[in-house]
Amino acid sequence: MSNHRIELDGVELTLSRPDELNMQMVGFYDLQKQLEACWLSLEDGDLPLVPRLLGRPGVGKTTLAYAVGKKLSQEVYIFQCTMDTRPEDLIITPVIGGGNSNASKSHAKLTPEIRYQASSLVTAMIRGGVAILDEGNRMSEKSWASLAPLFDNRRYVESIVAGLKIKAHPDFRCCVTMNDDSSTFEVPEYIMSRLQPQIYVDFPNQNEEKEILRINLPYAEEALLDKMSAFLAHAHQFGEPFTSRDGIHIIRFARRIHHLQGIPLDKALEQAIKNVIGEDALNYLNPDYQPSFNIMNDFWGQDTYEEDEDDDELV
Numbered sequence: 001m002s003n004h005r006i007e008l009d010g011v012e013l014t015l016s017r018p019d020e021l022n023m024q025m026v027g028f029y030d031l032q033k034q035l036e037a038c039w040l041s042l043e044d045g046d047l048p049l050v051p052r053l054l055g056r057p058g059v060g061k062t063t064l065a066y067a068v069g070k071k072l073s074q075e076v077y078i079f080q081c082t083m084d085t086r087p088e089d090l091i092i093t094p095v096i097g098g099g100n101s102n103a104s105k106s107h108a109k110l111t112p113e114i115r116y117q118a119s120s121l122v123t124a125m126i127r128g129g130v131a132i133l134d135e136g137n138r139m140s141e142k143s144w145a146s147l148a149p150l151f152d153n154r155r156y157v158e159s160i161v162a163g164l165k166i167k168a169h170p171d172f173r174c175c176v177t178m179n180d181d182s183s184t185f186e187v188p189e190y191i192m193s194r195l196q197p198q199i200y201v202d203f204p205n206q207n208e209e210k211e212i213l214r215i216n217l218p219y220a221e222e223a224l225l226d227k228m229s230a231f232l233a234h235a236h237q238f239g240e241p242f243t244s245r246d247g248i249h250i251i252r253f254a255r256r257i258h259h260l261q262g263i264p265l266d267k268a269l270e271q272a273i274k275n276v277i278g279e280d281a282l283n284y285l286n287p288d289y290q291p292s293f294n295i296m297n298d299f300w301g302q303d304t305y306e307e308d309e310d311d312d313e314l315v
């Protein structure tokens with residue numbers, strides 16, 4: 001039986017393929033260490049932790065998890081969670097194949113063939129890989145419930161469809177990424193209590209930002225990298241939520257406009273900022289700009305505003 005198919009308690013399972021992505025990471029040294037620490041097993045019987053990586057969309061959570069996973073393991077599997085993810089999608093799904101022709105020519109009959117497809121999570125559990133449950137808080141409570149035993153000392157999942165109880169390999173590691181996108185469900189408390197500790201991914205500083213832009217856009221002009229990293233750092237001082245992902249999109253678009261329309265690069269950058277994050281953001285290109293209010297962005301969507309005691313204006 002090929003590597004791709006295995007037999008477990010008499011049931012043949014088709015495994016998923018690991019993710020091989022061209023994802024390079026710079027910075028995040030402390031966070032890397034925190035995640036590595038979670039996945040460390042200090043002695044026999046010492047179970048690894050299943051942390052949740054929190055942060056705004058586009059700040060680098062998946063990149064961090066993937067890079068640390070690759071560093072520690074040969075195989076990393078990303079499971080993209082959505083609001084439509086069903087419990088069986090997380091574990092094993094039956095797939096009806098084309099069928100076998102098993103009768104004589106005159107009475108040719110097609111018998112539907114049922115294949116059991118292991119999810120990327122279960123494949124990581126079986127092969128001892130790293131599983132990243134990406135954007136976990138998009139999933140409903142029903143789907144989370146099937147993972148409760150996996151995230152405590154039982155370390156197994158049950159597949160109703162295949163009639164299997166699957167135990168995680170000792171090398172299996174897992175983390176969940178979550179952002180504060182409003183289109184998500186509440187993750188139940190009993191699951192949150194298993195997804196510990198929290199690792200909070202914050203905005204990088206200006207130098208780190210420049211290196212992040214550079215590694216993703218190695219062909220981009222130095223002047224663009226400088227301007228964009230200064231712009232993002234300035235905006236973050238005032239709690240604006242623009243991320244490296246926005247910066248990458250802006251530079252990619254600016255270079256295209258420059259190329260196609262012959263507009264100078266700095267003008268093209270302005271146009272791209274407008275298109276990607278909106279006109280108001282252009283103010284942050286001016287290093288002296290200070291907004292009339294300071295969004296003290298708390299994580300998890302609670303924006304707090306500091307009130308000026310003298311005149312009730314927002315500062």
Ligand SMILES: Nc1ncnc2c1ncn2[C@@H]1O[C@H](COP(=O)(O)OP(=O)(O)OP(=O)(O)O)[C@@H](O)[C@H]1O
Pocket residue numbers: 024025026027028055056057058059060061062063064135177178179212215216244245248
């Ligand atoms: N430290 C980093 N090193 C290299 N690239 C980075 C880093 N941080 C962010 N990026 C880049 O920024 C983009 C967004 O990163 P990523 O997809 O990891 O964010 P995320 O936090 O998972 O976002 P979401 O919540 O939307 O899933 C990617 O293109 C990634 O390459």
Ligand SMILES: [Mg+2]
Pocket residue numbers: 061062063134135177
């Ligand atoms: Mg992500």
